[in-house]
Amino acid sequence: MADTDNSDAARTAPRDTVVLQIATRKGAWLFHSDRDRASWQADGPHFLGHIIHELVLDPRDGRTLLAAASTGHLGPTIFRSTDFGQSWQEAGKPPAFAPEAGGTGRAVDHTFCLTPCHDNEPGAWYAGTSPQGLFRSDDGGATWAPFSCINDDPRYRAWMGTAQDGTPDGPKLHSILVDPGNPAHLYCGMSGGGVHETTDGGRTFAPLIQGLGVVPGFDREDPTFHDPHALAMCPSNPDRIYQQNHCGIYRLDRPGDRWVHIGESMPKAVGDIGFPIVAHPRDQDTAWVVPMDGTDVWPRTSPGGRPAVYRTRDGGESWQRQDGGLPREQAWWTVKRQGMCADALDPVGLYFGTTSGELWMSRDEGESWACIARHLPEIYAVRAGQPAPGPLGP
Amino acid sequence: MNVRIPTPLHSYTGTGQVQARGDTLAAVLADLDHQFPGIRFRIVDEQNRTRRHMRLFVNQRAVFDLSHPLQDSDEVAIVQALSGG
Numbered sequence: 001m002a003d004t005d006n007s008d009a010a011r012t013a014p015r016d017t018v019v020l021q022i023a024t025r026k027g028a029w030l031f032h033s034d035r036d037r038a039s040w041q042a043d044g045p046h047f048l049g050h051i052i053h054e055l056v057l058d059p060r061d062g063r064t065l066l067a068a069a070s071t072g073h074l075g076p077t078i079f080r081s082t083d084f085g086q087s088w089q090e091a092g093k094p095p096a097f098a099p100e101a102g103g104t105g106r107a108v109d110h111t112f113c114l115t116p117c118h119d120n121e122p123g124a125w126y127a128g129t130s131p132q133g134l135f136r137s138d139d140g141g142a143t144w145a146p147f148s149c150i151n152d153d154p155r156y157r158a159w160m161g162t163a164q165d166g167t168p169d170g171p172k173l174h175s176i177l178v179d180p181g182n183p184a185h186l187y188c189g190m191s192g193g194g195v196h197e198t199t200d201g202g203r204t205f206a207p208l209i210q211g212l213g214v215v216p217g218f219d220r221e222d223p224t225f226h227d228p229h230a231l232a233m234c235p236s237n238p239d240r241i242y243q244q245n246h247c248g249i250y251r252l253d254r255p256g257d258r259w260v261h262i263g264e265s266m267p268k269a270v271g272d273i274g275f276p277i278v279a280h281p282r283d284q285d286t287a288w289v290v291p292m293d294g295t296d297v298w299p300r301t302s303p304g305g306r307p308a309v310y311r312t313r314d315g316g317e318s319w320q321r322q323d324g325g326l327p328r329e330q331a332w333w334t335v336k337r338q339g340m341c342a343d344a345l346d347p348v349g350l351y352f353g354t355t356s357g358e359l360w361m362s363r364d365e366g367e368s369w370a371c372i373a374r375h376l377p378e379i380y381a382v383r384a385g386q387p388a389p390g391p392l393g394p
Numbered sequence: 395m396n397v398r399i400p401t402p403l404h405s406y407t408g409t410g411q412v413q414a415r416g417d418t419l420a421a422v423l424a425d426l427d428h429q430f431p432g433i434r435f436r437i438v439d440e441q442n443r444t445r446r447h448m449r450l451f452v453n454q455r456a457v458f459d460l461s462h463p464l465q466d467s468d469e470v471a472i473v474q475a476l477s478g479g
Binding site for chain 1: 402403431432435436437438439440441442443445446447448474475
């Protein structure tokens, strides 16, 4: 069991504090602030030199942190902390596919996303992996087991394609949405492999891809050719889901099963390709995206070197550019699919981390932006949470 | 037998050289995992394949077969290719 110790003087979390969970290519950081969010205290690096794909504070207890870790060479694992990173315990059984005869089966390259299960399932977590796999822990992240038919059913495996069909850093199951009204009702997004829904606790999944675009010339009916980049369920209405897709921005209103291409109303010069998408915590009509350059060779930079967030306040009928405080030129970074989030305060705080290692935030729902930190490693994931009141330590 | 441990795995062992038992490489890795839980999965994946960039040497010769027989006098080295940026 590999434990690390990052003990600092004990700190205390008052009510209404915010802690950002920053996962990077070279380690993890926590950034603490009060509800004003005007100043931030950095705590890190944790796991310096390790690739941290996501760091997540359990919203159900406000204390448990899980980190999805690997290095460039070592196999993947999960670390858990209940004292805000002063000590970490490694999972005794990290996510791993079932062994196959002859050693020809798939192996988890890394855990990409960590998602708390339903509020009524304390200590239970889902993990999405690269290559595409879905796993569950029922003991707070200590042990993990394959979950549902997705990992091994030949039909789903066919939809996932091969490693060569995947994104540059590997094909992945990147989004897991849990219906707050029904623990057995989940959505997942695979890049590639499409969006899928289960209503029976993962025993079966059905594709949910109607209305989504695919690269011209390919069959829209085949999930293999679908490439959702990120899914976001509206906290204020779990029946509304936003999606940033390889082919644009979409919205789905259940029980409907056809996605609406809401990115068509984005400025043509900017386009509607990107990776992250964030829903407002209290307004189902408000969401944010960070467009990137998806032309010709897909530079994956801000369009024209002028980064901006775009916001809709009418469910995607229209979009407004929000670039106050962001660089006006020669800023060629972008934001990865897990690199943007919102807090739950009023007004909503928005946060994103860049491929160039900058951490930005807005205290006014995107109207203006300020840089919290520079010179971090490439940022993979940014999450915001509220720690439980009390000492930030044992 | 002596087993040399690369620095990225010192968080498990606390040192660069440990003792382990086993009559095959697989058995030695199992013994290491018993002593230092979690270390084997960082070296070998769930399909029993040595992970990319991880190499196992016996008496300074690269060995790729985990069923390779060992004697107590052998020296095993776990080596990690530190490549990339």
